[in-house]
Amino acid sequence: TRRSSDLISGTVLLPDGSAAAGVKILVYSKSKKDDWSEYGSFDEMKTDAAGAFHINVAKGGEAVLWLLPEAYSPETHLIHQQRGNLGQFKLEDGARIAGQVFDSEGAPVSHVWVSAELQKGPNKKQTGMPVADAMARAALTDEQGRFAMGPLPVGGYDLSINEYPRDSFTEGRTTYSVPDV
Numbered sequence: 001t002r003r004s005s006d007l008i009s010g011t012v013l014l015p016d017g018s019a020a021a022g023v024k025i026l027v028y029s030k031s032k033k034d035d036w037s038e039y040g041s042f043d044e045m046k047t048d049a050a051g052a053f054h055i056n057v058a059k060g061g062e063a064v065l066w067l068l069p070e071a072y073s074p075e076t077h078l079i080h081q082q083r084g085n086l087g088q089f090k091l092e093d094g095a096r097i098a099g100q101v102f103d104s105e106g107a108p109v110s111h112v113w114v115s116a117e118l119q120k121g122p123n124k125k126q127t128g129m130p131v132a133d134a135m136a137r138a139a140l141t142d143e144q145g146r147f148a149m150g151p152l153p154v155g156g157y158d159l160s161i162n163e164y165p166r167d168s169f170t171e172g173r174t175t176y177s178v179p180d181v
Contacts, residue, residue: 005056008079010086012051012067019051020069020091026168027055028131029063040129042152057083064127066134067091068168073151074135076125094151097137101145101161103179108145111176114159115166121155138165140176 008027012020023046030040041057046082047053057063060081067075073094079086101109118135119123127133135155139147150169160166163175 004059005081006059007054008063008065008083008086009052009054010058011046011088012053012069013088013090014072015091015093017090019047019049020072021047021049021051022070023047023051023091024052024168025055025064026066026068026128026134027057028129029057029061030129031058031061040131047151062127062129064125064129064131066168068134070143070150070169073153074137074168075153076123076127076133076135078125078127092153096149096151097157097159098146098148101141101147108141108143109161109179110141110143110145112141112178113162113165113176114141114147114149115167116149116152116157116159117164118155119158121153123153125154127156134168136167137161138167138170140165153160 003054011073012023014020026044028042043055045099063079065079072091103109115138139149141147
């Protein structure tokens, strides 16, 4: 079923106030928040050279917007029924998670995905809609089992070892088997 849509727009800035080009923008929206028979829809794009974005959301319904920059902390914005120009969003540096994965014998484990998913804290937003939060990062371990993730906002995270990356950043999503870790 085709649904009508509204346009939202805004500008993403780096911490120094300059334009943030190439930032992934992800939105999820539903025309009726409480209608669980309606799945809703996603749309995504990247900011242009001026840091601007224009993206469609369900007309009159609820919506959530994620800013997913590679080099800065991701952000969740509950825009609910707000439409039109949302103004400026200034990115933050965030904290980085790094570590090493070992098997049950104490040997480093290479080529497994380590995922960090935000569970609590001031940056965890409750959408009230049937959608997973995009506030997560993943990293693939190297030959010595080491990993380092991009920046994340302050909060409590669940770390997990997976066959695939559990984030909205990783392209390709190559699957690797998970040994005893």
